[in-house]
Amino acid sequence: MSDTIDLTTSSVDPAAWTCPAPLRDQSRIVMGHGGGGTLSAELVRHVFAPAFGGDALAQLGDSAALSLGGVRLAFSTDSFVVRPLFFPGGSIGDLAVNGTVNDLAMSGARASYLSCGFILEEGVEMERVARVADALGRAARVAGVEVATGDTKVVEAGHGDGIFINTAGVGLIPDGVDLRPQRVVPGDVVIVSGPIGVHGVAILSVREGLEFGVEIESDCAALGGLVEAMLAVTPDLHVLRDPTRGGLAAALNEIATASGTGVVVTEREIPVPQAVAGACAVLGLDPMYVANEGKLVAFVPREHADAVLEAMRAHPLGLESRIIGEAVAVHPGMVVARTGLGGTRVVDMPIGEQLPRIC
Amino acid sequence: MKYIDEFQDPELARRLLDEIHATVTRPWALMEVCGGQTHSIIRHGIDQLLPEQVELIHGPGCPVCVTPLEVIDKALEIASRPGVIFCSFGDMLRVPGTGRDLFQVRGEGGDVRVVYSPLDALRIAQQNPDRQVVFFGIGFETTAPPNAMTVYQARKLGIPNFSLLVSHVRVPPAIEAIMRSPSCRVQGFLAAGHVCSVMGVDEYPELAERYRVPIVVTGFEPLDILEGVRRTVAQLERGEHTVANAYPRAVRPEGNPAAKAMLADVFEVTDRSWRGIGVIPASGWRLSAEYRDFDAEFRFSVEDIRTREPDACRSGEVLQGLIKPHECEAFGTLCTPRTPLGATMVSSEGACAAYYLYRRLDLTPAPREATSVV
Numbered sequence: 001m002s003d004t005i006d007l008t009t010s011s012v013d014p015a016a017w018t019c020p021a022p023l024r025d026q027s028r029i030v031m032g033h034g035g036g037g038t039l040s041a042e043l044v045r046h047v048f049a050p051a052f053g054g055d056a057l058a059q060l061g062d063s064a065a066l067s068l069g070g071v072r073l074a075f076s077t078d079s080f081v082v083r084p085l086f087f088p089g090g091s092i093g094d095l096a097v098n099g100t101v102n103d104l105a106m107s108g109a110r111a112s113y114l115s116c117g118f119i120l121e122e123g124v125e126m127e128r129v130a131r132v133a134d135a136l137g138r139a140a141r142v143a144g145v146e147v148a149t150g151d152t153k154v155v156e157a158g159h160g161d162g163i164f165i166n167t168a169g170v171g172l173i174p175d176g177v178d179l180r181p182q183r184v185v186p187g188d189v190v191i192v193s194g195p196i197g198v199h200g201v202a203i204l205s206v207r208e209g210l211e212f213g214v215e216i217e218s219d220c221a222a223l224g225g226l227v228e229a230m231l232a233v234t235p236d237l238h239v240l241r242d243p244t245r246g247g248l249a250a251a252l253n254e255i256a257t258a259s260g261t262g263v264v265v266t267e268r269e270i271p272v273p274q275a276v277a278g279a280c281a282v283l284g285l286d287p288m289y290v291a292n293e294g295k296l297v298a299f300v301p302r303e304h305a306d307a308v309l310e311a312m313r314a315h316p317l318g319l320e321s322r323i324i325g326e327a328v329a330v331h332p333g334m335v336v337a338r339t340g341l342g343g344t345r346v347v348d349m350p351i352g353e354q355l356p357r358i359c
Numbered sequence: 360m361k362y363i364d365e366f367q368d369p370e371l372a373r374r375l376l377d378e379i380h381a382t383v384t385r386p387w388a389l390m391e392v393c394g395g396q397t398h399s400i401i402r403h404g405i406d407q408l409l410p411e412q413v414e415l416i417h418g419p420g421c422p423v424c425v426t427p428l429e430v431i432d433k434a435l436e437i438a439s440r441p442g443v444i445f446c447s448f449g450d451m452l453r454v455p456g457t458g459r460d461l462f463q464v465r466g467e468g469g470d471v472r473v474v475y476s477p478l479d480a481l482r483i484a485q486q487n488p489d490r491q492v493v494f495f496g497i498g499f500e501t502t503a504p505p506n507a508m509t510v511y512q513a514r515k516l517g518i519p520n521f522s523l524l525v526s527h528v529r530v531p532p533a534i535e536a537i538m539r540s541p542s543c544r545v546q547g548f549l550a551a552g553h554v555c556s557v558m559g560v561d562e563y564p565e566l567a568e569r570y571r572v573p574i575v576v577t578g579f580e581p582l583d584i585l586e587g588v589r590r591t592v593a594q595l596e597r598g599e600h601t602v603a604n605a606y607p608r609a610v611r612p613e614g615n616p617a618a619k620a621m622l623a624d625v626f627e628v629t630d631r632s633w634r635g636i637g638v639i640p641a642s643g644w645r646l647s648a649e650y651r652d653f654d655a656e657f658r659f660s661v662e663d664i665r666t667r668e669p670d671a672c673r674s675g676e677v678l679q680g681l682i683k684p685h686e687c688e689a690f691g692t693l694c695t696p697r698t699p700l701g702a703t704m705v706s707s708e709g710a711c712a713a714y715y716l717y718r719r720l721d722l723t724p725a726p727r728e729a730t731s732v733v
Contacts, residue, residue: 028466038697281363283475284450286402341372341581343404348696 036245037350061180062103062241065173072175074109076100077168085132085163087206089199089217090293092165093135098222098293100169101143102242105227106296108179108235109171113148114140116167120152121160132163143222145169176235181258181299183238188327189305190265191298193226193312194219194320196248197276200290204279216275221294226317230298233311238299242292246350249288251297252335253349259299263335265325265347288337289350299327366580367403375585376408379592386412387595388544389588390537392530393499393551394421394709395579401713403581413592416544417703417710419533419633419678420551422498423450424709427632429666430526431456434495437524437659438464438471444487446480447495448502449473454705457666477509477523484513484521493655496523500554503527503644504618507625510646510653524655525645528631530554531562532642538570542681547591549577549584552606557622559614563602571600578606625650635674635701672701677710684714691715 032039049057056064063076078099085092101111116136120129140147198219205216223242230237239259243251248270256263272280272287280287294317300308305323312318335347391397397417400406406415419425435456438445445461452461452471465471470490474480477494484492496506506523513521530551537543550563555576567574573594577587586605594600604610622644631643646654656662672694673687684690684703694700696712703709 028463030462030466032462277363339402339404340367341369341403341405341408343407345401345404 034245035350036250040245041349061107063107063109065107065180072173074104074107074171074173075168076103076107077166078103079164079166081161081164082203083161084206085128087218088202088215090220091132091135092163093132093137094139094220095293096136096165096167097139097143097145098220099244100167101145101222101224102244102293102296104169104171105222105224106179106240106242107171107173108177108227108231108237108240109173110224110228111143111145111169111171111222113171114145114167114169116147116150116165118150118152119160119164119166120154121162122154122157124162129163132165136165139222143224145222145224174231174235177231177237179237179239181239181255184255184259184261184299184327185238185301186261186327186329187302188238188261188299189302189323190252190263190325190327191300191305191309191312192243192248192270192322192324193223193296193298193318194294194322195271195273195276196243196292196295197272197280197287197290199244199293200247201276201279203291204283216273216279219292219294221317223294223296223317226296226312226315229311229315229318230308233307234301234304236301236304237308238301240296240298242296244291244293247287247289247291248297249286249335249347250350252347255297255299256335257333257349259327260332262328262331262333263325264328264338265335266338268338268340269322269324271320271322288347302326363580366578366582368582372408372581372585375582375589379413379585379589380410382589382596383410383412383592384596386414387546387592388414388416389547389549389591390416390418390545391549391577391584391587392418392420392534393549393554393579394424395553396549396551396577396584397421397710397713399579399581399584405581405584409588413588415588417678417713418537418548419636420499420530421703421709422502422528423454424703424705425528425633425636426451426454426497426526427634427666428456429632429664430497430524431460432666433656433661433664434524435459435461435464436661436664437493437655438469439467440491440659442490444470444472444483444490444492445495446472446474446477446483446492448475448497451495451497455699477506478512481509481512481518481521484518485516488520490520491658492521493659494521494523496525496527499528499530499551500557500622501551503626504557504615504621507621510625510650511621513653514650519652522653522655522658523646525626526631527626527644528633529628529642529644530558531566532639533633534566534574535570536636536639536642538566538572544681545572547573547595548575549587549591550574550602552576552578552583552609555604555606555610555614557615557618559619560602560604560610560612561614567600567602573600574602576602576604576606576610578609635672635678635703674701674703674711677703684711687711 033043056066063074066073066075080092080096082092082095104111202216202218239255241251252263276287309321312321336344337347338344431454461471480492480494510523560576563574573591575587575591577583590603590605626644627647628641629643629645630638630640632638672689676682677684689700694704696704699705703711
């Protein structure tokens with residue numbers, strides 16, 4: 001520790017101000033590795049991808065587009081560890097269906113079949129399992145997808161958190177549809193399908209026992225129908241993403257990085273519900289980093305933007321769709337927001353978990 | 360949102376900016392003291408809208424940034440002990456101590472919990488009488504009163520398994536330390552509005568007079584900050600140096616007497632080390648003798664942990680506006696928000712982290728016809 005400074009005789013010597021040594025690599029898994037940000041990406045890139053190899057995995061998308069026996073197939077898997085199991089607007093059962101269905105939809109595929117694996121903790125009430133299963137079945141029927149195979153494991157009490165679910169799904173990709181970030185070009189219009197941050201705040205409100213005056217319901221929904229409506233306008237959409245963990249900021253950054261274009265969004269155009277804005281202001285969070293479970297962001301060729309927007313607004317899950325920005329040639333790989341005051345800021349990839357700020 | 364939207368109005372902001380542009384005739388260096396103000400400035404891109412002559416130096420007012428390495432190491436040690444529930448505000452979890460952070464302690468099996476209020480930690484202590492529950496009490500005059508209240512409650516309600524790891528800091532001695540530096544470039548201060556809402560403004564006239572600097576109590580929304588800048592620049596242009604309150608909707612001259620009484624009851628002023636700066640006399644609080652039983656440092660016997668901060672980065676010079684962050688050799692290479700070398704890179708409010716983002720934008724090669732995205 002430095003010596004005490006005697007204010008009567010001395011002053012701060014800036015040259016002597018020092019900083020601590022860096023913290024480089026984690027030797028263990030931390031929560032941030034599951035946060036959908038930089039840490040998650042590093043885990044996949046440095047541990048999983050090299051170990052697995054293969055061309056399909058190298059796409060590193062939410063779902064893989066595969067060619068099998070002459071048909072183009074989208075294939076995806078997702079695991080669900082949400083707490084609490086039931087929350088305003090949905091449950092882990094809804095998420096387990098919609099999460100995977102939406103990953104497939106982002107490839108342009110309508111989900112056909114799901115697998116469903118339950119990891120149950122010893123002691124969890126049968127009634128809760130039944131309610132989750134019921135919700136899952138209902139969500140599958142709404143999404144028009146069939147649960148075709150499944151598995152159940154039980155772990156000892158204390159080794160799980162009630163109910164974990166993994167689902168995987170397959171669906172066919174229609175001819176002429178090729179949704180990849182690499183197809184994004186400067187001039188593409190960025191459209192978001194509705195208000196952001198709703199799911200994340202709904203979960204926080206019940207998990208942390210916070211009340212914001214009005215109950216906020218999760219936006220959890222299956223987006224296959226909305227995507228179909230968009231593709232009916234033109235199969236030539238460039239890329240779709242559902243901004244789940246890491247929120248809109250992570251989705252836009254992934255696209256900017258993978259496409260090598262820049263992205264500019266106008267903050268005032270991004271729909272943020274009052275309750276979400278309020279909760280984020282209180283908690284020191286940024287709505288652009290908060291999770292969604294029933295929204296998508298689309299990069300659309302400029303000439304189709306108006307028609308696609310119109311089709312989205314005609315769909316129940318896209319009523320509040322908005323054009324929020326565009327792809328640009330400047331600052332490739334970077335997402336920049338125009339602020340309400342006319343300034344700009346860089347919207348960076350979240351590192352790990354988003355942390356409430358102290359002040 | 361009521362009381363927020365009004366203070367983000369683009370038209371009113373434009374008028375304030377016009378007035379600042381019309382007033383300024385030469386270069387001025389202002390320091391915004393509070394990390395929350397830095398955050399708002401970056402978040403809304405306010406620094407880019409000000410005249411070139413007005414430079415904002417991001418001050419040492421980010422509580423995450425200034426908490427010394429030694430205290431982080433004490434926190435890591437306590438949080439690693441079996442039977443301990445260690446509660447903290449969220450953004451302290453990523454701050455690196457020596458070799459690890461609280462996230463990694465959690466990864467190694469430690470019970471580290473994020474809470475939104477210290478009173479939540481007290482509740483956890485009540486619910487877990489067989490565990491030791493520790494709250495990480497850091498921050499300025501803003502977070503100190505609720506932390507003081509928590510310890511007060513713990514004693515009153517008889518909750519013996521609760522304790523506080525204290526590293527509270529005070530703003531006025533830091534302003535004084537900055538002004539005493541021979542190389543100091545700061546000519547005016549935007550004082551931290553929320554600190555003043557607790558402490559009032561009594562501490563500032565003497566500083567303004569002694570160092571001949573205007574000190575304008577400033578809020579956190581864009582219009583608040585622009586109004587603070589406007590009034591500071593106006594004083595500088597007129598050659599004045601008084602204390603003004605540009606945040607009267609939250610700050611009364613006398614502050615919050617109840618909060619001040621609570622602070623006086625539970626805490627006593629002490630010398631405090633600031634990360635990357637060193638010890639500033641009388642710049643912090645610790646639990647007073649009467650509440651020493653609730654001091655986690657003593658309860659867990661970690662008062663002997665002494666960490667020397669290695670001479671690695673130049674955040675001190677950055678904090679004083681003597682160098683720009685990118686002029687540090689480690690900036691952007693060894694030192695990034697993902698792998699922070701120094702405190703100013705740790706928090707999104709830190710000067711280096713903020714600059715890191717904008718430098719990336721500035722350095723991006725742009726086509727000839729489009730030099731900026733503004």
